[in-house]
Amino acid sequence: MITQTKETQAALSPQAAWDLLKEGNGRFVETNQADRDLLAQVAQTSSGQYPFATILSCIDSRVSAELIFDQGVGDIFSARVAGNIVNEDILGSMEFACKLAGTKIIVVLGHTACGAVKGACDDAKMGNLTELLSKIKPAVNAVGEPADASERTSKNLEFVNTVAEKNVQLTIDNIRTQSPVLKEMEDNGEILIVGGMYDISNGKVSYM
Numbered sequence: 001m002i003t004q005t006k007e008t009q010a011a012l013s014p015q016a017a018w019d020l021l022k023e024g025n026g027r028f029v030e031t032n033q034a035d036r037d038l039l040a041q042v043a044q045t046s047s048g049q050y051p052f053a054t055i056l057s058c059i060d061s062r063v064s065a066e067l068i069f070d071q072g073v074g075d076i077f078s079a080r081v082a083g084n085i086v087n088e089d090i091l092g093s094m095e096f097a098c099k100l101a102g103t104k105i106i107v108v109l110g111h112t113a114c115g116a117v118k119g120a121c122d123d124a125k126m127g128n129l130t131e132l133l134s135k136i137k138p139a140v141n142a143v144g145e146p147a148d149a150s151e152r153t154s155k156n157l158e159f160v161n162t163v164a165e166k167n168v169q170l171t172i173d174n175i176r177t178q179s180p181v182l183k184e185m186e187d188n189g190e191i192l193i194v195g196g197m198y199d200i201s202n203g204k205v206s207y208m
Helices: 006-011 014-029 038-044 088-100 115-121 129-134 137-142 157-178 180-187
Strands: 053-057 076-080 105-111 192-198 205-207
Touching: 014 053, 014 105, 014 192, 014 205, 053 088, 076 088, 088 105, 088 157, 088 180, 105 157, 115 129, 115 137, 115 157, 137 157, 157 180, 157 192, 180 192
Parallel strands: 053 076, 053 105, 105 192
Antiparallel strands: 192 205
16 A cells, blocks of 8 residues: 555545545455555655545544544544544644645544533533533534433433534534635535544444
């Protein structure tokens, strides 16, 4: 498996970049990961990097983007924060990744049984975590069912996963509204901004 170069990155369309990620997750699920020499890729990228994708995912230890998309050193920019939410720092990082470093796709990746989403569903409060979870609360409020408050907690995994999906959608909305740079790139066909959900029980990524 080759390491991305300036030439291979430039030749990729946003759709082709998305296809590479889908193919990588397929290999991961089938335990047929690409044969790569990671240490050789370290040497190959020592003078420059040309990632083709930017992935915003949760800090959950089970959701490593490089692993679940079967990518190597220098292939993706990986931004991680509990609940895969955005703030100005993450948006700035994405703008750098796409506008200056040339990535062709942004994937906002949620996952099943997300602890941050569970915390938002339960209205948990603790230190700085309180502010972080407040950014997920709009997704909780946007999910109308079930109406019974006793069913709108972390104990209801179906509700949690529905909120996690809604949170991905709202995060994408926030990227588009809060970053004119990325919105313009998407409108011009220079990048794709897509959402996905990772199933921690089987390793599969489904796309929205």
